[in-house]
Amino acid sequence: MIRDFFRVMMVNLTTGKTNIIERPGRNEYLGGTGLAAKLFEEFGHVDRHWDDPEQPVIFAIGPLTGYFPLMSKTCCAFRSPYHNEYTESYAGGKSALSLRFADLDALVITGKAPRLTALCVGSRRVETRDVEYMRGFDAIATGRVLRKIFPGSGRRSIMRIGPAGENLSAYACINVDTYRHFGRMGGGTAMGVKNLKAICILGDRGFALPEGKQYPKLYKHIYKQLTTTEMMAKYHGLGTAVNVKPLSELKSLPWKNLQQTSSPKAENISGETFADDTLLRNAACAGCPVGCIHVGFVREQFQTNNQYLYRQVGYDFEPIFACGAMIEVTEASDVLRILDVIEKEGLDCMSAGVALAWATEALEKGVISEKETVVKLNWGDAETYMAAVELLGRPPNEFYRLLASGTMKCAKVYGGEDFACVLGQEMAGYATGEVFFVSEALGFRHAHLDSGGYSWDQKHEEQDVTAALDFLVDDARDRIVLNCMVGCLFSRGVYNDDLLAEAMESVGYGELHGSVSEIGDRVQRLRWRLRLQMGYRPDKVKIPKRYKEITTWKGPLDTDYLEALRSGYAARILEMGAPLKDKE
Incomplete structure (x- = not known):
């Protein structure tokens, strides 16, 4: 039934209490980012630090979620550990549709659990589980365990963090259904500071579609535009990775910590090369007919028995830029290997790649030494960058703790601010x-x-x-x-x-x-x-x-x-x- 109010689930991890509230404003703020901002205005605290237990983490969907194609995103709002101000991040996967099937417009989480916790919510169920034994688990392993703990249908969405979120990196992300992320500004740390390892959303309830002829007619019109015209073909074909070559040709591709804006080596990590050499399959968010998620494969050989392990890693333009062009890694398979480690640690790939690009140049210029970096960072050295990603996720020293809090913050202490490629983040x-x-x-x-x-x-x-x-x-x-x-x-x-x-x-x-x-x-x-x-x-x-x-x-x-x-x-x-x- 269509309603003119928002239905919001409130979960307090400190007290363990849960309740449903209703808020007006649908016709003024629609939902999503508008709803999240209104809820933060009500429940957030402008006079308290980002890590105060009562600061909310908010997940909100919109009025068209579940009704029309590509209305498939969820807005996550929180006070950011990166700059201590209000921010948002967006992710797809099954998160939005699961909230719709759970009969919720938003989920607001406050408080802090006494031990590492997983939260499961649905229209008929709210449950917390002590998962302290999962501390230190990477995001991929966490997903495997959670699927067993909280079994469910295709309407289930699992959001989780890796070690970076637990260790309060300012740019830890939230992994959503493996291939999507609330990536930027530290949403994973907003969960980690609450001792919240994961959230499972169970879409355990149906909802009726509008009656009459207007809705199905409009749905068909929109679906046709999205699937039979050239408008969305780019996203299903090569995906946003198609941008690599054109941007390099325009001298607009950040390369080697922006020391260059193009390179003849860009061809080696172009969307065409990824498609030819690594593409395994396409996937789509729930409620999307386009299928823009490109999943590549990484093959590694076991030296003991000469057998191979294949892993699936999602990619698009931004990960290729950050973990390829920015650190001059010019083999598609190596880019995927670095991304695989970033996925496990639960870091935002753009921030991680750019941070390591700055650290490489700082080491090269003598601003820092191997005492700080632990490993010798070299342009194009995938093995070393994979090791450095783990150090970012689990900082062993003050340098990596600062670098995980933001490249510019680290540069202000060690030097090298002039070549820190930071634009707000x-x-x-x-x-x-x-x-x-x-x-x-x-x-x-x-x-x-x-x-x-x-x-x-x-x-x-x-x-x-x-x-x-x-x-x-x-x-x-x-x-x-x-x-x-x-x-x-x-x-x-x-x-x-x-x-x-x-x-x-x-x-x-x-x-x-x-x-x-x-x-x-x-x-x-x-x-x-x-x-x-x-x-x-x-x-x-x-x-x-x-x-x-x-x-x-x-x-x-x-x-x-x-x-x-x-x-x-x-x-x-x-x-x-x-x-x-x-x-x-």
């Missing part, structure tokens, strides 16, 4: 130019997906500061609307504002407080207000020197243009996040 794989660098450095999640800054750089050679800033704000708002739903951003070419409004009406949500765009603006301002209340100062953000030294196909980076964008975007953010009373 360790950078994503685009060196397209000024607009993208400012977009990621100042953006809400410091993510390449906050807005299409990388796209603007590639399409616009003119340096129109106002037009670029308008684009960053408007495109971020449009993406926020889809993140309220919570849809896959790959589908944004299909789900425009008009279609989303029609989809909402078809499932019974016809009465919205303003247009879809106005709701996006409302949520955009709420999210910025939360971050600013926790101390974010966009006007104080600095972009490291390394970014000002690069050359793209357009030529050397224009530092004056970069600074105009940086100061202008900071002013826009401060305006969007101003307290409501200042706007009255």
Whole structure:
């Protein structure tokens, strides 16, 4: 039954109490990122540190989850261990559909368990298990054990952390159903600090589809666009890994800690090479007909009996950039081997790869020594990088503890800030130019997906500061609307504002407080207000020197243009996040 309120499960790990609450606001905030922000505004604490037990970890889905294709993501919101401010991360897998089948719009977890714990929730069941014996288990082994502890159907989703989350790395991730992740900004540590090793969501209840002709007709129309046009073919074919070669040709692929923006060796780790040499199969999130998940295989030989072990490892562009181009690993199989270790440790692959790229250059320049790195980091040396990943996940010394808390934090202690490739967090794989660098450095999640800054750089050679800033704000708002739903951003070419409004009406949500765009603006301002209340100062953000030294196909980076964008975007953010009373 369609309802105009949110149904939220509250779990307190300290007291063991669980209850269901109902909250209004569906027509004002839709769900997903809007719902998560409203729940954090109510249950979060702007005056307490990120690791306070009462800080919530929130998982929220949208009003179209389970009703339309690619509405397959879950929003995870928390106070980040990376910068101690409000943030979000997104993941697919089966998490969203499992929450829908559990009859929940959101799950809010507070408190801290006395011992390492696994939580299982469903519409008819809430259970915690003491799993202290699993401390130190990697994320893959944890998944195997949990599937036995909490048996279930295909509507079951298992989210878990590895050693990095237990050891409170600032960029530990949450592994979701093996091949998806809440990757950035330390969601795994937000769980780890609560002694929460895993969450199993049981979709143990059905839900009715809307009656009448409007819904099935619209569903068929959307499904056809997603499956029979060329719009989504890229994602199923080579996937986002197809970006490696074009970006290198545009001199926009960060290479060797951004010492270069292209390399003839990029061909060796291109999407085409991965497909030819490593691709085992495609997979898809629940509720998605596209199948963008590319799973490669790693083969290793046992020396004792001459037999082989095959392991399956997911890949796409960002992992290839971080664990290939950024550390100059130029064999596809070696990239997958490094990613396999990162998966087990439960680290965000982009942050881990970029951190090790900085450490390699710092060692090369004499800023640090092998006393700090333990192993001798060399460009392209996959075996050494695999060992270093384990040291990041289980720090043996102060250097790795600092590096696991963020590359720039480590650089501020040891030196090498100028070549730390950090834009709010360790950078994503685009060196397209000024607009993208400012977009990621100042953006809400410091993510390449906050807005299409990388796209603007590639399409616009003119340096129109106002037009670029308008684009960053408007495109971020449009993406926020889809993140309220919570849809896959790959589908944004299909789900425009008009279609989303029609989809909402078809499932019974016809009465919205303003247009879809106005709701996006409302949520955009709420999210910025939360971050600013926790101390974010966009006007104080600095972009490291390394970014000002690069050359793209357009030529050397224009530092004056970069600074105009940086100061202008900071002013826009401060305006969007101003307290409501200042706007009255």
